[in-house]
Amino acid sequence: MSVKAKAARESYTINTEYVLPNDTNHIGNLFGGKLMQWMDITSSVAAHRHCKRVVVTASVNNVSFQHPVKQGSIVTLEAKVSRAFSTSMEVFVDVWVEDLVTGERKKCNEAIFIFVAVDQNGSPLPVPELIPETDDEKLRFAGALRRRQLSLVLAGRMKPKEATELMSLFVD
Numbered sequence: 001m002s003v004k005a006k007a008a009r010e011s012y013t014i015n016t017e018y019v020l021p022n023d024t025n026h027i028g029n030l031f032g033g034k035l036m037q038w039m040d041i042t043s044s045v046a047a048h049r050h051c052k053r054v055v056v057t058a059s060v061n062n063v064s065f066q067h068p069v070k071q072g073s074i075v076t077l078e079a080k081v082s083r084a085f086s087t088s089m090e091v092f093v094d095v096w097v098e099d100l101v102t103g104e105r106k107k108c109n110e111a112i113f114i115f116v117a118v119d120q121n122g123s124p125l126p127v128p129e130l131i132p133e134t135d136d137e138k139l140r141f142a143g144a145l146r147r148r149q150l151s152l153v154l155a156g157r158m159k160p161k162e163a164t165e166l167m168s169l170f171v172d
Helices: 032-051 135-154
Strands: 013-018 054-065 074-084 088-098 105-118
Touching (some): 013 032
Antiparallel strands (some): 013 074, 054 105, 088 105
16 A cells, blocks of 8 residues: 655644643753653654654654743644655654733754654554655654664664765765
């Protein structure tokens, strides 16, 4: 069965949360684990929208906590598939905090999640190819292969000399 390619925009997912007292640590900042939960949920919806299959989190390749998020803040998470491989998808999540008075948004965090589409027995299923359209989508799409190769090398599932896309960063 052939799986039709899909545009990245078709997976776009947005989630907005208030940071409540039970979401924070002893100094009033959002728990990193709570933010990770919100990012996992939001990115899994994006992955599902791309492949219309059950998806499971395979890994979190990058999480960046750039700025603390205070209690009472409004947090918006935006996720979109950045690249699809045979059975897996890389999903970028951008996290924004909103100024409660001005409404101005500031990026405070980001993460990269990897999901695998699975059947009822947990076996991997093919996913549609991704068509990047915007400059940002094209940039993230191009970087995804390098990130994948780095992860495979670090996991011992690929020999460094086979990571040609990754090596091209270091060889003239």
